[in-house]
Amino acid sequence: MDDQWAFFLRILPELWEGLKMSMYLSVGALSLGLVIGLPLALVKTYGHGVLRFVVTAYIEVVRGTPMVVQLFMVYFGLPELGIVIDRVPAAIIALAVNSSAYQAEYFRGAILSVSEGQYAAGRAIGMSQGQAVLHIILPQALRIVIPPWSNEMVYMVKYTSIAFLIAVPELMAQGQVIITRTFRPMETLFWVGLLYVIVLAILSQIVDWIETRVRIPGYQSDRRG
Amino acid sequence: MSIFDDRAAEVLQSLPYLLQGLGVTISVTLLALLLGGLIGLMGALARVYGAAPLRAAAAAYSRTIRSLPLLVILFFLYFLGSDIYEMSVFTSMVLALGIHTSAYQEGIFRAGIQSIERGQSEAAAAIGMTPFQNFFTIVLPQALRRCIPYWGNEAAIVLKDSSLAYVLGLTELMRRGQYVISRTHQAFLTYLIIGLIYLILTLVLTRGLSYMEKRVKIPG
Amino acid sequence: MTKSIVSIRNLHKSYGKVPVLNDFSLDVYPNEVVVVIGPSGTGKSTLLRCINYLTPFDSGEIHLDGQKIDPRKTNLNHVRQQIGMVFQDFNLFNHMSAFHNVAVGLVKVKRVNRGEARSRALDELERVGMLQYKDQYPAELSGGQKQRVAIARALAMNPKIMLFDEPTSALDPELIEEVLAVMKSLAAAGMTMVVVSHEMSFAREAADRIVFMDQGAIAEMGSPSELFANPHKERTRQFLSKLGYRENERKDESDG
Ligand SMILES: Nc1ncnc2c1ncn2[C@@H]1O[C@H](COP(=O)(O)OP(=O)(O)OP(=O)(O)O)[C@@H](O)[C@H]1O
Numbered sequence: 115m116d117d118q119w120a121f122f123l124r125i126l127p128e129l130w131e132g133l134k135m136s137m138y139l140s141v142g143a144l145s146l147g148l149v150i151g152l153p154l155a156l157v158k159t160y161g162h163g164v165l166r167f168v169v170t171a172y173i174e175v176v177r178g179t180p181m182v183v184q185l186f187m188v189y190f191g192l193p194e195l196g197i198v199i200d201r202v203p204a205a206i207i208a209l210a211v212n213s214s215a216y217q218a219e220y221f222r223g224a225i226l227s228v229s230e231g232q233y234a235a236g237r238a239i240g241m242s243q244g245q246a247v248l249h250i251i252l253p254q255a256l257r258i259v260i261p262p263w264s265n266e267m268v269y270m271v272k273y274t275s276i277a278f279l280i281a282v283p284e285l286m287a288q289g290q291v292i293i294t295r296t297f298r299p300m301e302t303l304f305w306v307g308l309l310y311v312i313v314l315a316i317l318s319q320i321v322d323w324i325e326t327r328v329r330i331p332g333y334q335s336d337r338r339g
Numbered sequence: 340m341s342i343f344d345d346r347a348a349e350v351l352q353s354l355p356y357l358l359q360g361l362g363v364t365i366s367v368t369l370l371a372l373l374l375g376g377l378i379g380l381m382g383a384l385a386r387v388y389g390a391a392p393l394r395a396a397a398a399a400y401s402r403t404i405r406s407l408p409l410l411v412i413l414f415f416l417y418f419l420g421s422d423i424y425e426m427s428v429f430t431s432m433v434l435a436l437g438i439h440t441s442a443y444q445e446g447i448f449r450a451g452i453q454s455i456e457r458g459q460s461e462a463a464a465a466i467g468m469t470p471f472q473n474f475f476t477i478v479l480p481q482a483l484r485r486c487i488p489y490w491g492n493e494a495a496i497v498l499k500d501s502s503l504a505y506v507l508g509l510t511e512l513m514r515r516g517q518y519v520i521s522r523t524h525q526a527f528l529t530y531l532i533i534g535l536i537y538l539i540l541t542l543v544l545t546r547g548l549s550y551m552e553k554r555v556k557i558p559g
Numbered sequence: 560m561t562k563s564i565v566s567i568r569n570l571h572k573s574y575g576k577v578p579v580l581n582d583f584s585l586d587v588y589p590n591e592v593v594v595v596i597g598p599s600g601t602g603k604s605t606l607l608r609c610i611n612y613l614t615p616f617d618s619g620e621i622h623l624d625g626q627k628i629d630p631r632k633t634n635l636n637h638v639r640q641q642i643g644m645v646f647q648d649f650n651l652f653n654h655m656s657a658f659h660n661v662a663v664g665l666v667k668v669k670r671v672n673r674g675e676a677r678s679r680a681l682d683e684l685e686r687v688g689m690l691q692y693k694d695q696y697p698a699e700l701s702g703g704q705k706q707r708v709a710i711a712r713a714l715a716m717n718p719k720i721m722l723f724d725e726p727t728s729a730l731d732p733e734l735i736e737e738v739l740a741v742m743k744s745l746a747a748a749g750m751t752m753v754v755v756s757h758e759m760s761f762a763r764e765a766a767d768r769i770v771f772m773d774q775g776a777i778a779e780m781g782s783p784s785e786l787f788a789n790p791h792k793e794r795t796r797q798f799l800s801k802l803g804y805r806e807n808e809r810k811d812e813s814d815g
C-alpha cells in the first residue's frame with residue numbers, strides 16, 4: 115500500500131501536466147463548440163431554406179461519425195489539402211466540431227421547450243423576432259439547457275482522452291508514457307481513472323451549483339436521471 | 340491538392356477491403372450493446388427495486404463508469420486480460436465497450452421503468468401477479484417501448500465508439516483504413532470514406548429503430 | 560350466523576404519525592353489497608388497499624373465507640386472485656388490447672390453457688357489454704368503456720369478492736350510468752362487493768348496507784333506508800346533506 119502511494123506521488127507531477135492539458139482541451143473544445151453550436155441551434159430552429167438544410171446536414175453528419183474519424187480528418191487529412199494544424203489546436207478543433215453538433219441539439223431542445231406563449235408575448239409588446247429570441251427565449255433556454263449541457267461537459271472531458279491518439283500530452287497520453295517506462299499498467303491506469311472521476315465530480319458539483327444559482331424562483335427545471 | 344491522382348483510384352479500389360472490417364465493427368457493437376444492456380437492466384432493477392445498499396452500489400457503479408473515458412477502461416481491461424490469462428483483444432474491446440455503455444443504458448432503462456405509472460403494477464398485483472410476472476409482462480414491455488429513442492442514441496454512440504478498437508490492433512474499419520492510408524498516403528479521402536460508412540451505419544441503425552418504434556407503438 | 564367472506568378485524572394503519580385507519584372492523588357476508596361513504600381523506604381507499612394487501616398495515620387481521628391471512632405464511636398473490644379490485648383511474652394495461660387485459664391474468668396467473676382463457680375472457684367482456692371492443696387498446700376507449708374492461712379483468716379471476724374504489728368518479732357524467740349498470744347487474748347476480756362510491760342511486764338500489772366512515776373508523780352503519788332517512792349522528796347528517804346537494808346539482812345540469 116505504501117508502495118502504491120509512493121508510486122502515485124512519483125507519477126503525480128506527470129499526470130498533473132496531463133490533467134492540465136486535458137482541461138485546456140476541454141475548455142477550448144466546449145467554448146468553441148458553444149460559439150459554433152448556439153448559432154447552429156438558432157438557424158435550425160428559426161431559419162429556413164438552404165441555410166437551415168446545410169446546418170441540419172452538418173449536425174447529422176457530425177453526430178453520425180466517430181470522433182476519432184473527425185480527429186484524424188483534421189490532423190492527418192487536412193494537411194493533404196494544404197491545411198496543416200498543430201496537434202493541440204487540431205484536437206481542439208476536432209473536439210469542438212463534434213461538440214458543436216451536440217450542443218446545437220441541446221440548445222434547440224431547450225429553445226423549443228420554452229413555451230410558444232413566451233415568444234408571442236414578446237412580439238405582442240412590440241419586440242422584433244430577434245429581440246424576442248434574445249431577451250425572452252434565450253434567457254430561459256440557457257437555464258433549461260444547463261443539465262444536458264452538463265452531460266456534454268462530462269462527455270467532452272472524457273473524450274479529450276482520444277487526443278492521445280495524435281500524441282497530445284494529455285492525461286491519458288501521460289499515463290501511457292508512464293506505463294511504457296514503469297511497466298506498471300494497472301496501477302497507472304487506476305490513478306489516471308481516479309483523476310478523471312475526481313475532476314468530473316468537482317465539475318458536476320460546480321455546474322449543479324450554477325444551476326441552483328440561476329434558477330428562476332418557483333420554476334423547476336426537470337432533470338433526467 | 341492530391342485527391343484526384345492515381346492513388347485516389349487505389350483508395351476506391353480498397354473499398355471492398357475496408358468493408359471487410361464491417362463484420363468486426365458490427366459484431367463488437369452488437370455484443371457490447373447486449374452486454375451493456377444486460378448489466379444496465381440489472382443496474383436499473385437494483386436502483387428502482389433494490390434495498391438501500393444495493394441501490395447505493397448500483398448508483399456508485401454508474402457514476403464511476405460514466406466518469407471514466409472509454410480508453411481508460413479499454414486499456415485497463417486489456418492489461419488485466421493479458422495479465423491474468425490470454426484474453427483476446429476482441430474480448431477486451433467488447434467488455435470495455437459493454438461496461439462503458441452499461442452505465443448509460445442503466446440510466447435509460449431506469450428512466451423508462453420509472454415512467455410507467457404505479458397504477459400499472461398495482462393493477463397487476465391486484466389480479467395476483469407475482470413481482471416477477473408483474474415486471475416482465477406489465478412494466479418492462481411498456482418501459483422498453485419508451486426507451487427506444489434514447490436507446491437508439493446510445494446504440495449509435497456505441498457503434499461510433501467501436502472505432503476505438505483499432506488501438507488494440509483489431510482489424511475493424513478504422514484499422515483497415517490506416518492500412519489503406521499507409522499504402523496510398525491518402526488520409527483525407529480514406530477518412531472521408533470511412534466517415535461515410537459510419538454515417539450510413541448510424542443512419543440505418545437509427546432509422547431501423549424508429550421504424551421498430553412505430554411498429555411496436557401502442558395503438559391510440 | 561353465516562360465515563363472512565371477508566372479515567376485517569381491528570385494523571390500524573398510519574402514515575408516519577398520521578393515523579389513517581383507527582381500529583377498523585367490518586364483516587362482509589356472502590352476496591352482500593356494502594357501500595362505503597365518507598369525507599375525503601378519511602381512509603376509504605386505504606381500507607380497500609389493505610384488504611388485498613396492496614398496502615401493508617400496522618396491526619389487525621384480515622380473514623378471507625374464514626381463514627386468517629398471515630402475510631408471512633399465506634401467498635399474497637394467491638389471496639389477491641380471490642379479491643377483485645377496480646380502481647378509480649382504471650389502470651388498464653396500456654400495452655394490451657381489451658381482450659388481452661382480461662386474458663392476461665388467466666394465462667399468466669391462473670395458467671389456464673389458451674383456448675379456455677380465450678373463451679372465458681370473451682365471456683367476461685360480453686358480460687360487461689364490451690365484446691365488440693375486444694381488439695381496441697385502452698387509449699382507444701372512453702373512460703366508461705375502460706372501466707367496464709377493468710371490471711371484466713377482475714371478474715375473469717373468478718374472485719370471491721370485488722372491491723371498487725370510486726369506480727365512476729373519474730368519469731364524465733354521461734358515462735357513469737353504463738358502469739353503474741354493470742355493477743348493479745353484478746350485485747343482482749349475487750356478487751359480494753365492497754364499493755366506495757358516492758353515487759346515491761347505486762347505494763339506494765344495490766346496497767345492503769351503507770358504512771359511513773369518518774377519521775379511519777366506522778361512524779355509522781345501516782341499511783340504505785335507515786341511514787339515509789334517519790341518520791343518528793350529526794356528522795352523518797351533514798355529510799349526507801352535502802352529498803344530496805351535489806347530486807341535485809348534477810341533475811340540474813343534465814336537465815338544463
Ligand atoms: N402513500 C401515502 N403516503 C402518505 N399518506 C398517504 C398515502 N396514501 C394516503 N395517505 C393519506 O392517508 C389519508 C387517507 O387516504 P385515502 O386515500 O385512504 O382517503 P380516501 O378516504 O380514499 O379519500 P378520497 O375520498 O379523497 O379518495 C389521507 O390523509 C392521505 O393523505
Ligand SMILES: [Mg+2]
Nearest residue numbers: 603604605725
Ligand atoms: Mg380514495
